[in-house]
Amino acid sequence: MNKWKAFLGGRCPRCGVGKVFESRSPYSLSKMLTTHKECPNCHLDFIPEIGFYWGATYIAYTLTVAFSAFNFGISTLIFGFMNSLNFTYVIVNAILLFIFCPLFFRFSRMLWLWIAHD
Numbered sequence: 408m409n410k411w412k413a414f415l416g417g418r419c420p421r422c423g424v425g426k427v428f429e430s431r432s433p434y435s436l437s438k439m440l441t442t443h444k445e446c447p448n449c450h451l452d453f454i455p456e457i458g459f460y461w462g463a464t465y466i467a468y469t470l471t472v473a474f475s476a477f478n479f480g481i482s483t484l485i486f487g488f489m490n491s492l493n494f495t496y497v498i499v500n501a502i503l504l505f506i507f508c509p510l511f512f513r514f515s516r517m518l519w520l521w522i523a524h525d
């Protein structure tokens with residue numbers, strides 16, 4: 408199986424078949440954070456130790472800062488530098504971060520898992 412397809416599809420880093428998250432949709436509120444204990448296909452341990460995914464928070468933080476900087480750059484290009492430094496940018500950026508938060512969460516967890524098992 409194509410590794411990129413497996414990564415983006417939320418699949419196991421070893422076999423590329425088993426799903427890492429219980430819910431297919433990142434916006435399923437009740438199971439948004441739920442990760443399988445092990446791969447349903449090859450039994451790779453997805454949670455090898457307590458606090459394993461703490462490293463993923465650094466990836467999520469980096470993504471969030473990069474996304475906000477990108478939004479600020481777009482805002483500056485459209486409205487000019489001084490007009491970008493206003494409350495509207497903060498509110499729009501906060502709404503966008505709220506919308507994309509589940510995607511950043513899953514991407515950072517997947518990246519951390521794949522780094523650890525590749």
Ligand SMILES: [Zn+2]
Nearest residue numbers: 419422446449
């Ligand atoms: Zn597997």
